[in-house]
Amino acid sequence: MRKISALLTTVILMVALVGVVFAGGQQEGGMEAAADDDTIVIGHTANNVGIDSYQTTHDRVWRETVAAMDGVETVQLDAGGDVALQLSQVEDLIQQNVDVIAIWPVNGDALVPGARRAQEAGIPVIIVNSLIAEEGYEFVEGFAGPNTYQQGVNGAIAMIEALDGEGQVVDLMGLPGYVTAINRSGGFHDHIEENAPGIEIIATEPTDWNRAKATEVMENLLVRFGDEIDGVYVADDNVGIGALNAMREAGVAGDIVMTSACMFGEGYDAMEEGLLYSSNYQSPAEDAINAVEMAVAVANGEEVEFWNYFETPIVTMDNMDEFERPNF
Amino acid sequence: MNVKASQENGSGSGGDVLTASGSRAGSAVRSFFERQGLIVAFVVVVAFFSIASDRFLSITNIMLVLRQVSILGTIAIGMTLVIVAGNFDLSVGSLASLTAVVVISLHDVIGPIPAMIVTLLVGLASGAVAGILVGKLRLNSLIITLGFLAGLQAITLIYTGGRYSRIVAPEETWFGFIGRGFVFGIPMPVIILAILILAFSIILTRTVFGRHVISVGGNPVASRFSGIRDGNIIMLTFIISGGLTAVAGIMLGSRLMAAQNYLGQGYEFEVIAGVILGGTSLQGGEGNIFKAFIGILIIGILRNGFLLLGLPYYFQWVAQWVIVVGVVWLDVASKRGKLLA
């Protein structure tokens, strides 16, 4: 008898558990049941919504944009940085027969088979924010996002200007293997090598987009190279603030030039204090809206450009007044 | 500062109250080697990096490494107590993330001191729940704390909605001093860590509570028969672990004046590796807080050292594997007198 009551308790608890999770987790803008034929359903699987504020804002604006549109709905899935999970999510979206699949790749190489599968199933795919590998271009309708390679180039241009073409710099990368990180770093390296023989990149270290890690890495680099470091290039302002923490504690905050590939709110503040030389203005809101518009267009069967970059203008201390402080 | 946990009878090898070790000379030799395993590893690692890089032994670098390990070191104190009592706590990484996020997000809302108090309460509460499940209900600590690892991380994400938290005006608050300040040239977190190590070493070795923790870990049945309420003891170790993790979370938040959701991810592995390296036996009943700190220090030195040498960061993981398994093996081998069983 005890076993049966224990079993019964288990089943009841599990059902209650799942029920609570449902109640808590239901999202807006999603499907309650199979959508009728007039509604466009976008299936969106994002890299890792909880990893930083940019991604979170992107996700929020995406939903708000869709909610404001008539006849459009979105299924928001979060891959949590897991490539296998993202593939599963693509499969699930195919199964749910959405009208278009929008993917922010966890990894541009690993996504190629998933994109191929979607194409075979007859569902168009667009890539959002971070590129898919070249082999995958033939399976997707296009890309909507920032030109991250160009951002790296911008960072290099600013660095050359700030250092007058001479000096030693370190590169604090994002997440190893991730296309955005690779492009931002690659653009920087390429441009420096081609245009500034007087500048040497003495170290390149990953930070996983994590501010604490960035602080630690910068600290260690400062010990290793001391005052040989003239400039630091960071993959985004979040990493930059981490590096700044380390530089502040070492007392070299104003002496080392910092250029960044992507602006965050705190980077804007740092730029006002003169601690950040340049960054690129990349609004997650614009990013999301740009992508949603492309997704809807594709779902409607319209012709679209393959490359749908949105502007990420360079911001420096001179022109920063033209820009609003980012709210993330 | 050489405070060691005195060992009751037995070497903690799974419940032998009566020691069966050989002659007195034999056991003296054995315990000499026990201590040496960790120290040898420490000396080797320090020597290696000092020779390989001239910046390694600079004051700046030493202070740097000490500050970098102070977060993990604080967590390791609580972890040592939990392991000595015979359990694991895999939730510390997620709890560190949660507490850092809580203190930062509440700082601007209710002020630094109330925020810190709430954060401590969160840590203690988490420890209490885990402690009740493991101590009172006697559930398997590995699985329970694994569940907490997932659950606490989820709570962090749900609480912040994925956004990261930050303090709007870092210059206008004294809160940053905890993580960034210096006292007589020594980083504040290092001072906090030193105080905590001293305090808890004394607690573990010289108080009744400490002796009970060791006894419960070494032989729970015998402890119960001698009237020790082992369920309460275990629960207390988890509460302490939760509280100390909250302190670490506060130090972390103060260091960065901001908090991302996955800040503490993976901490549990590094902390446990360090504690094990420090000679705390996973069977329970044996442990030394200061040595656990040395274990954490070695791991921190590996990370710092490889970067100084310009070697890829992932080499340190292989080094950790070799060192941790190697040192524990030598420890175990020296206790029984031979390499293989």
Add this chain to the structure above:
Amino acid sequence: MKRLISFFRRQPIWAILLGIIVITSLFRPDFLAVGNLLNILVQSAVNGMLAIGMTYLMINGYFALSVGTVMGFTAALTIGLQPLSIPVAVIIAIAAGAGIGAINGFFVAKAKVNAFVVTLGSFIGVRGLIYIYTGENALVGQNYDFFDFGASRVLGVPTLFLIMLAFAIIGEFGLRRTAHGRRTYAIGGNVEAAENAGIPVHRTVFLNFVLCGATAAIGGVLLAARLNAATPGLGWPDTNLMTIATVVLGGTSLTGGSGSVTRTLGGLLTLGVLYNVLNLFNVQSYYNLLLTGLVLILVVYVDSSLKTKRQQTFR
């Protein structure tokens, strides 16, 4: 009918699975769509492989924390060694996994180092090996045949799932019908009694670690087939969490000495269904994590309260 009820009583996980499927289908009939069910199957193939070896170890009374990165490493090897020919790459990958399992097994069985330490060490160390091998980059398969194989179906059922199922059947057979299986149970139940009965404890434990490494390796091969790529981050940090949750949910006892691959299969399918259901209802992903955590805690609680008092006095 009686046999069915008795089966459900012995392995309640299947009853829970059935319950969830029934309740979900009432609200969302599209859950029962063939395509959706097949998705669940293929998505659980990799984790299932890992769980088979882990089941053996847990019955034997041990945990392994290393399966996540072993899987990642073998996935990388499978893709990276493709130029040598796929069968060769697969064999090398499985050998590597078994090899790491052997290292672990040696330290646990022969050197008598605590299993937690040993597998934690290899968990971290193998992660380093992955990065050293891949150089921080993703490896992409050049051979689309391999990927097509990964996506293929036999009689409508995904091949990868069938492979995992085949190994599960072999695994269950091994537990019940071979001497090794019997010894595994015996040792897990009571080490001293097993020793006294003359059972070669060291050899059995060693073999189980090798098995765990080998199944994790096969899991890595399946993963590589599925993704046609391998990233350095595969298997870190949460894969172990899922594998342990799978085995524990199925009902294999935490103290060792009882359990079966069949139970683990039940846990596997239940978790797969649960996540699919959450997806279907558009629940925010953070709650998946919360659910995993709560499931673990709940299952341990129930597992413990179903035990006899006698077994509860020992840790």
